[in-house]
Amino acid sequence: DMERFGVASASGIGGLPNIEKNSVVCATRGPRRISPFFIPSSLVNMLGGFISIYQGLKGPNLSSVTACAAGTHAIGEAAKSIMVGTADKMLVVGAESAICEVGIGGFAAMKALSTRNDDPQTASRPFDTDRDGFVMGEGAAALVLESYDDAVARGARIYGELIGFGESGDANHITTPTMDGPLRAMKGAYKMAGEPKVDYVNAHGTSTPINDKNETAALKELFGGKDNCPPVSSIKGQLGHCLGAAGAIEAVVCLMAMRDGVLPPTINYTTPDENCDLDYVPNISRKADINITMSNSFGFGGTNGVVIFKKI
Secondary structure (H helix, E strand, C coil), rough: HHEEEEEEEEEECCCHHHHHHHHHHHHHCCHHHCCHHHHHHHHHHHHHHHHHHCCCCCEEEEEEEHHHHHHHHHHHHHHHHHHHHCEEEEEEEEEECCCCCHHHHHHHCCCEEEECCCHHHHHCCECCCCCEEEEEECCEEEEEECHHHHHHCCCCCCCCCCEEEEEECCCCCCCCCCCCHHHHHHHHHHHCCCCCEEEECEEECCCCCHHHHHHHHHHHHHHCCCCCCCCCCCCCHHHCEEEEEEEEHHHHHHHHHHHHCCEEECCCCCCCEEECCCCCCCCCCCCCCCCCEEEEEECCCEEEEEHHHHHH
């Protein structure tokens, strides 16, 4: 029943390159030369709109626009739609394509980006003492959420069960993260999941000085100290920071980690930071028995989301 099949899309910035392009057209050729597709193609929720149209999905059409936590929030909102009965299935899609002059220039002006321009391969170095900012990435990921019974009935390959979702707001600063906000989101997801033994944490791990330190401290608080923390890694050294798509992409990474029994590494980790003292799976992946994974996403505006998956 396509009326019971919805979509939850996520993007942090949406059609930024299109906004840049049409702003130039407006400035150089006048407003009458702006494309009639400018507004529709710039709307962040048009991601879900196009998917709904192309796939014929007539259920809830939701859009999370919560900066770098958008992909994770979309997963949580999709699950809520199923839990409250407004949908039987939800397609979650996170996508971002914001690498353009305005995008790079804007983040650079905020001093959020790494300045290792002469060595881009090692510029993103989460939890390393020499980290100095993130590297922008682009990408997308999609997941289908449905009840276990529905998945079995249609013979679907089940990659995992969503057992926990937490969300919170920092109420602190437009860009500077806190430890308390992310910790409350982690606690919410952890409590919903039944406080299980977590085997792997996909960290937000942006390679920024403040985030990585705060996230480490929050994880130690959540699990009761350094010695009780599971392996933690950030894949942003490999993929860059995909902004609003990151949560969806990293949820897929968690599911693949459980499927394959592999801990993805934190690459470019060469010089430990005394404030970041966990097992970050440095540089080389490891085989492991992974049954429960947690994925963290935190965004500008002090918005936080955490999901926990269980292997089926």
